[in-house]
Amino acid sequence: MNIKYYTKRKENDGGICYFCDANLLDYLDSISDEYNKYEIQRGFVNNVFLDEIADSVKNNKFIPPIVLVLKKPVNLEEKNKIDNGQFNILDGLQRTIRLKSLYEATKFLEDKKFETNELSGFKLRTYFKKNNQNNYLTESSYILKAKEKKLTIKDFKNYIQWFEIWSNLDNSQQIEKMILLNAGHKSMDLKHQLELIFLTSMNIREYSDNQCKSNFAQDKCKKDFLCIIYAKDISTRSFYSKKRKYDIHFTLFLDAIIALEKKEPFVIDQKSLVNLQTNYLEYQIIKLIISKDENIEALIDFFKFLDDLFCKNFEEKGLEFLGRESVVIGFFSAIGNYLDFNNLSESFFKIRKNIDENIEIFDIKKFENMKKQVDVTAFNIGDIMKETVYYLTKSIFQPKIIKFNDFPVNNASKYRAFIKGLKHESK
Numbered sequence: 001m002n003i004k005y006y007t008k009r010k011e012n013d014g015g016i017c018y019f020c021d022a023n024l025l026d027y028l029d030s031i032s033d034e035y036n037k038y039e040i041q042r043g044f045v046n047n048v049f050l051d052e053i054a055d056s057v058k059n060n061k062f063i064p065p066i067v068l069v070l071k072k073p074v075n076l077e078e079k080n081k082i083d084n085g086q087f088n089i090l091d092g093l094q095r096t097i098r099l100k101s102l103y104e105a106t107k108f109l110e111d112k113k114f115e116t117n118e119l120s121g122f123k124l125r126t127y128f129k130k131n132n133q134n135n136y137l138t139e140s141s142y143i144l145k146a147k148e149k150k151l152t153i154k155d156f157k158n159y160i161q162w163f164e165i166w167s168n169l170d171n172s173q174q175i176e177k178m179i180l181l182n183a184g185h186k187s188m189d190l191k192h193q194l195e196l197i198f199l200t201s202m203n204i205r206e207y208s209d210n211q212c213k214s215n216f217a218q219d220k221c222k223k224d225f226l227c228i229i230y231a232k233d234i235s236t237r238s239f240y241s242k243k244r245k246y247d248i249h250f251t252l253f254l255d256a257i258i259a260l261e262k263k264e265p266f267v268i269d270q271k272s273l274v275n276l277q278t279n280y281l282e283y284q285i286i287k288l289i290i291s292k293d294e295n296i297e298a299l300i301d302f303f304k305f306l307d308d309l310f311c312k313n314f315e316e317k318g319l320e321f322l323g324r325e326s327v328v329i330g331f332f333s334a335i336g337n338y339l340d341f342n343n344l345s346e347s348f349f350k351i352r353k354n355i356d357e358n359i360e361i362f363d364i365k366k367f368e369n370m371k372k373q374v375d376v377t378a379f380n381i382g383d384i385m386k387e388t389v390y391y392l393t394k395s396i397f398q399p400k401i402i403k404f405n406d407f408p409v410n411n412a413s414k415y416r417a418f419i420k421g422l423k424h425e426s427k
Contacts, residue, residue, distance in 0.1 A: 001030035018076040018165045025156040032085035054149045065162040066092030104138035105146040220244040221311035240323030245307045259332035261285040265386040298345040317364045326382045330389030366404040378412035
């Protein structure tokens, strides 16, 4: 990509931001084939304003600067070119996805000019689907939009786009910039933000099986290989209904680690994420777990043990139970009180016996029945699920076992008195 350099800004940590411009055609031709798979970026987001970007290209309207980060340091004061594919998109992925699709659609229309010139919308859609032999990376909706706006390759070549191009940023600095840049745009999903905070500290991706990209068996409890799922692919809200055996949602995995540190139910919100980033050095258990591969492996093995146990006793409903964020937070907050973090692998192994011998207290039917009885005018259902799972799990390690139907969730005053009693007993 040929660029025109204007100025630069150097930060104390060594990062350099170059302010440059380039034409859109050059930019879109230079992005890598996997430009939209940069691991710290969120996935495609619907936005009706961005969908009007075709008009911006055609009529030379302003498109905000796109922020890139170089894979290898380059002095753009001296070199007026970036090699194709040698950068990632730090901010501007949503714009780039749409621009790339429009550009590919425009190329298709120019290549098939005589065949498509007189086709109506429906016929044009059909023609594109049947004649996209060159695998133009676009969709029929962009074909229609490009034709409606009468876009040409020349429009992309003539459009001068501004860029902020970063050099000398390591992974943690890139993530910090990513979160900062998204603060002024549509709010970044909190779960995606949580994952970003930990991505540079742990490489859980290496545990994911290469079969995860293939089709899976319908029977969720028969799957026998590990898959790591990310928030940008499946939200935590819908994960429970899709979870198969040995599917671990990265956000829930992080929830479990934080829960082991806090040892009581908590809420993931913007304030807690800021606190986590700011006071990271104070979280001793979190640091201990993520700093040692054997501790990560022990936690993964424990997740797999739970999947096996709940599949055996409750079938697919057991997987749904384990796929809920509130359940994971409640469960791991409870067992965090009984783990020996100096020997995590052996400690998890000992706890397995307690859970296995008392698996009947996690009766899924009683759990679902309890949820139906919750007084939603007095309680948040997620908070209730965390708290009930928390105290029920703790009871495994105490003289008195409790069950889901012991919680008077349909009566606020009785429930609070019941929880107060449990807190007193656990002291």
